[in-house]
Amino acid sequence: MEQKKVEIVSGAFLIGLAAFLLVYMRTQPWYTPHLSVIDDSSFFPTIVSWCIGALGAVQIAYALRTSPDGRAARLNLRGILLVAIWLVYAFVLTTLGFLAASFAAVLLSQLLWGERRMLVAIPVSAILPLVIYVVLGKILHVDFPQGIIPF
Amino acid sequence: MLEGIIQGALITLGYKSLLLLVAGVTTGIVFGAIPGLTSGIAIAILLPFTFYMDIYQSLALLVGVYVGGTYGGSISAVLFGTPGAPESGITVLDGYPMAQQGYPNKALSTALYSSSLSNVLSSISMLFLSMGIAALALMIGSTEFFSIVLFSLVLISTVGVGGSAWYKGIAAVLLGLMFSFVGSDPLSAMPRLNFDSLALSSGLPLIPLLVGLFVGAEIIQQTGRTKSVEGEAGILFGGSEDRVRWADLKAMAPYIFSGAAIGTVIGALPGLNAAVGSMLNYGFARRLSPHPERFGKGSLRGVAAAEAGNNGTVGPTLCPLLTLGIPGSGTAALFLGALLIQGVTPGPTIFETSAPVVYSLFWAIFLSSVIMIGVGRVVIYFAKYIPLIPTQIINPCIILFCASGAFATDGSVTDVFILIFFITLGYFMKLGGFPVIPLLIGYLLGGLLETNLRRTLLIAGGDYTVFLSSPISLAFLIATVVLLAYVVVASFRRLRGRRAAAVPGAAQAQED
Numbered sequence: 077m078e079q080k081k082v083e084i085v086s087g088a089f090l091i092g093l094a095a096f097l098l099v100y101m102r103t104q105p106w107y108t109p110h111l112s113v114i115d116d117s118s119f120f121p122t123i124v125s126w127c128i129g130a131l132g133a134v135q136i137a138y139a140l141r142t143s144p145d146g147r148a149a150r151l152n153l154r155g156i157l158l159v160a161i162w163l164v165y166a167f168v169l170t171t172l173g174f175l176a177a178s179f180a181a182v183l184l185s186q187l188l189w190g191e192r193r194m195l196v197a198i199p200v201s202a203i204l205p206l207v208i209y210v211v212l213g214k215i216l217h218v219d220f221p222q223g224i225i226p227f
Numbered sequence: 228m229l230e231g232i233i234q235g236a237l238i239t240l241g242y243k244s245l246l247l248l249v250a251g252v253t254t255g256i257v258f259g260a261i262p263g264l265t266s267g268i269a270i271a272i273l274l275p276f277t278f279y280m281d282i283y284q285s286l287a288l289l290v291g292v293y294v295g296g297t298y299g300g301s302i303s304a305v306l307f308g309t310p311g312a313p314e315s316g317i318t319v320l321d322g323y324p325m326a327q328q329g330y331p332n333k334a335l336s337t338a339l340y341s342s343s344l345s346n347v348l349s350s351i352s353m354l355f356l357s358m359g360i361a362a363l364a365l366m367i368g369s370t371e372f373f374s375i376v377l378f379s380l381v382l383i384s385t386v387g388v389g390g391s392a393w394y395k396g397i398a399a400v401l402l403g404l405m406f407s408f409v410g411s412d413p414l415s416a417m418p419r420l421n422f423d424s425l426a427l428s429s430g431l432p433l434i435p436l437l438v439g440l441f442v443g444a445e446i447i448q449q450t451g452r453t454k455s456v457e458g459e460a461g462i463l464f465g466g467s468e469d470r471v472r473w474a475d476l477k478a479m480a481p482y483i484f485s486g487a488a489i490g491t492v493i494g495a496l497p498g499l500n501a502a503v504g505s506m507l508n509y510g511f512a513r514r515l516s517p518h519p520e521r522f523g524k525g526s527l528r529g530v531a532a533a534e535a536g537n538n539g540t541v542g543p544t545l546c547p548l549l550t551l552g553i554p555g556s557g558t559a560a561l562f563l564g565a566l567l568i569q570g571v572t573p574g575p576t577i578f579e580t581s582a583p584v585v586y587s588l589f590w591a592i593f594l595s596s597v598i599m600i601g602v603g604r605v606v607i608y609f610a611k612y613i614p615l616i617p618t619q620i621i622n623p624c625i626i627l628f629c630a631s632g633a634f635a636t637d638g639s640v641t642d643v644f645i646l647i648f649f650i651t652l653g654y655f656m657k658l659g660g661f662p663v664i665p666l667l668i669g670y671l672l673g674g675l676l677e678t679n680l681r682r683t684l685l686i687a688g689g690d691y692t693v694f695l696s697s698p699i700s701l702a703f704l705i706a707t708v709v710l711l712a713y714v715v716v717a718s719f720r721r722l723r724g725r726r727a728a729a730v731p732g733a734a735q736a737q738e739d
């Protein structure tokens with residue numbers, strides 16, 4: 077994507093976020109602008125939301141007037157997939173358990189990153205979660221979910 | 228004071244703390260040496276695990292990483308011409324040519340000695356500067372505090388964001404403030420912005436936010452890149468001339484002292500980082516040097532000046548944090564996290580409430596600088612291999628460490644989801660050119676800013692002019708307005724200059 081488009085899209089995102097927050101806050105019981113600043117819980121969030129929206133507009137204006145040089149901000153699709161892997165990890169952590177979910181997530185992440193030596197990738201994916209599980213789980217008593225592995 | 232210093236020494240000289248210092252320094256050097264990884268990432272990864280240590284052990288580990296990481300960046304700068312960390316960018320100018328000329332060991336040793344000595348001096352300046360600022364800070368109330376926090380936030384989001392535009396820095400700070408509002412109103416305890424989630428009712432958890440933003444901004448974009456540096460390091464040891472002699476140490480001494488002095492000033496100012504200290508000291512050293520023409524071509528003095536300048540900021544960076552509770556950099560924000568999870572709230576009264584923490588911090592920086600000489604000498608033997616550690620293996624492991632750490636702090640999967648959210652946010656911010664450090668600091672200072680504003684107005688009966696009646700508050704508010712005006716006007720001038728330059732260019736293109 078061109079730099080100019082990135083600037084406009086992120087500026088529009090800021091305006092959208094500000095608008096969402098301002099509308100959302102009005103629906104909440106703590107939105108109390110009739111009170112003084114001292115007692116009004118929504119005073120600071122409201123001001124900050126307006127400022128975020130204004131800066132989004134400034135950013136768009138800058139992008140339109142300056143036409144930032146065409147250095148494209150490259151979206152790393154592998155990066156997005158990597159985040160997706162770890163999002164799935166968070167979803168299945170309780171069901172699969174820490175060891176199984178971590179093994180799968182680290183292995184898939186290594187493959188996605190470009191590791192092709194399974195003789196390296198598999199032992200690393202197995203040993204690291206085990207070390208963390210023993211040190212944090214057994215020695216420091218962190219209650220990791222066991223899931224499908226019965227220990 | 229003397230009693231405190233002795234007490235701090237006794238705490239830090241315990242074998243556990245010493246071992247953690249050694250582990251921290253080694254980890255820091257390795258992380259600093261790998262381009263794409265920084266000491267900040269190492270601190271972020273280790274932060275959740277310090278929850279299981281006492282505060283002195285926690286600080287020993289994190290300080291070791293910080294000190295080691297600030298030096299570690301010079302390894303790949305010297306051997307590969309690629310700075311391992313942003314603050315080592317200036318070291319490349321002379322370190323790499325030195326290595327190419329057959330003096331890699333001498334360049335690395337110069338960087339090591341100047342880093343360590345500058346660090347020792349920075350630990351001393353941190354102690355005295357903290358005492359001075361804390362004594363002054365005791366005289367200020369919530370009115371002045373609000374103005375100081377506001378000024379710091381503007382400074383961090385405008386001056387401290389390097390290449391990012393001012394409006395992006397300020398937008399990042401504002402997003403951070405917004406995240407700090409999640410949970411409940413700090414004065415009335417009324418639930419606020421928690422989207423009816425029980426998990427968010429006590430606010431966004433600190434560790435997933437800090438760790439996620441750091442990792443998201445620094446690591447995700449590298450996915451698929453299996454090499455952190457291109458090319459190979461040449462020979463690691465040259466001939467008999469490839470070592471630092473006593474005469475060399477004498478030659479570099481003035482630049483180490485100037486680096487510590489410049490680093491003290493730069494480090495103590497919120498928003499200015501180690502790279503600025505390195506750049507300024509390098510410029511100063513070139514003017515001071517009897518052979519300025521050698522700078523940039525493999526000057527030993529150049530390497531010493533660059534490294535002393537960036538390491539000189541290490542201790543003083545923590546001064547505003549310790550004495551005012553204002554983290555002036557990303558690393559200081561992480562240290563604030565480390566202090567908060569141990570139940571220590573830094574601020575003007577730190578010497579009354581938690582004096583041993585400050586003294587042990589001083590000793591941790593001092594000792595880790597000494598330890599770094601020993602560890603660094605050993606690491607030099609393996610230095611050429613460190614930047615070649617396969618990133619496709621180490622980076623997924625880092626993410627697992629982060630996820631385990633986020634889970635371990637609260638035993639909750641929600642924290643892992645929050646971590647993933649902030650990893651994603653950090654990545655997209657990086658992609659859009661938004662700096663993440665102002666967001667972190669905005670999040671950490673949001674409560675302080677709001678509480679002090681509303682508390683002041685409560686005392687003053689809602690009268691806003693109270694902020695103008697205090698000379699200190701007025702001075703900081705004027706400084707804030709001047710700084711903002713300067714940044715905006717300078718940005719407009721650049722814009723006008725660029726458009727003026729673009730017109731003849733366009734005309735030329737038409738003629739062609």
